[in-house]
Amino acid sequence: MTPNDTSRRVAHHHNPQAAAENPYLDRHRAIISRRRFDDARREMVRWPGYEPTPLVTLAGLAAELGIRTLWYKDESGRFGLSSFKALGGAYAVFRQVVEIASNRLRRPVHAADLVAGDARDTIGDITVTCATDGNHGRSVAWGARTFGCKCVVFVHEGVSGARVAAIERYGATVRRVSGTYDDSVQFAAEEARARDWIVIADTSYPGYSDIPKDVMQGYTLMADEVLRQLPAATLPTHAFVQSGVGGLAAAVCGHFWETLGPRRPRLIVVEPDRSACLLASARAGRPTKVRGRLETVMAGLACGAPSRIAWDILADGADDFITIPDRVVAPVMRLLAEGVGGDPPIVAGESAVAGLAALIRVLAQPDLAAALGLAPDSRVLVLGTEGATDPDLYERMVGRTADAVADSRMTSG
Ligand SMILES: Cc1ncc(COP(=O)(O)O)c(C=O)c1O
Structure with missing residues (x-):
């Protein structure tokens, strides 16, 4: 057996x-x-x-x-x-948007305020992004949809169409990049820098750990x-x-x-x-x-x-x-x-x-x-x-x- x-x-x-x-x-x-x-x-x-x-x-x-x-x-x-x-990427998205919403509204904001309350409208202009082989991107996309911001996800050439579709189901834009997972991580970081997006990575490198x-x-x-x-x-x-x-x-x-x-x-x-x-x-x-x-x-x-x-x-x-x-x-x-x-x-x-x-x-x-x-x-x-x-x-x-x-x-x- x-x-x-x-x-x-x-x-x-x-x-x-x-x-x-x-x-x-x-x-x-x-x-x-x-x-x-x-x-x-x-x-x-x-x-x-x-x-x-x-x-x-x-x-x-x-x-x-x-x-x-x-x-x-x-x-x-x-x-x-x-x-x-689902626990990790979504929590990191939550932490980012809750901080932005709290600053903009000048009061503490909680999950409920973002899921259904008025705080949701304050972060609609924010875009989060990540590279993924599937599961992390799905989590970030779900977090973005749940808490009310935009999301762009980068996948490498080995990620299956089914996994891409599963991310798109949560309203994210998915972009395919040639190379490996590590190449897609780098690509997401560069795009984010150019467009002022927030990178929600599941991996840390020198200078990027929070x-x-x-x-x-x-x-x-x-x-x-x-x-x-x-x-x-x-x-x-x-x-x-x-x-x-x-x-x-x-x-x-x-x-x-x-x-x-x-x-x-x-x-x-x-x-x-x-x-x-x-x-x-x-x-x-x-x-x-x-x-x-x-x-x-x-x-x-x-x-x-x-x-x-x-x-x-x-x-x-x-x-x-x-x-x-x-x-x-x-x-x-x-x-x-x-x-x-x-x-x-x-x-x-x-x-x-x-x-x-x-x-x-x-x-x-x-x-x-x-x-x-x-x-x-x-x-x-x-x-x-x-x-x-x-x-x-x-x-x-x-x-x-x-x-x-x-x-x-x-x-x-
Ligand atoms: C199903 C599954 N198990 C385990 C892991 C490993 O997690 P980590 O990359 O944090 O080591 C991953 C990472 O994407 C995963 O998708």
């Missing part, structure tokens, strides 16, 4: 700098903090359509894999946008939901978190580290083997780019350069870095769609399954499993970061439509 192709071993780097008992320092808190989380949570739980996403216990798969517990945080329903990214910080702080709502949903006094021993630029992994790492201290789970960063910029950075001991076309079926993870502020947390807090090849992705999507040993069927997109695929591959290599401290009593958290964000691709990879899988869940439940 599990992808048993172990012909190529998993690339692994252990970070000797990350010990659970290390304190969470002010320089980490300047990036991800409980205080800014409280502000974010207060606003975001009042946004239209907010609901915590489910934390699903996959007891059947855990038994097959020989671990005690496996939790899957299912982000496929987040704000109707099908990915955890907005990606808000994006990452938005993601911490997902990590916090997990802590509220776990059974009392039971924490995960391990968290496998898939990464593109590292913003998600750093948000989860920072939030767990500050909240749980030494009880935090061992954090394993998972990347596609063709775009493993965080593994390269960990090996080099500094932010490091990987070159090439970065092509991977895990579209959300195809990034060649780490986010600087994400790296600043992961360099101290991520315990391990590992990579997976593309060929393990579809079998894990099918595994989740079928459900193992009575587990509910789950609709998981290509980037969503990377953490779980890595866990499965590590467990197939006993020496590596031991190096990561995985044992029969391990309790593992994986983040199912997206649903079928490209429904045609999902159907081709799984052999059934996402709707059919979701229906089978209803009948099985």
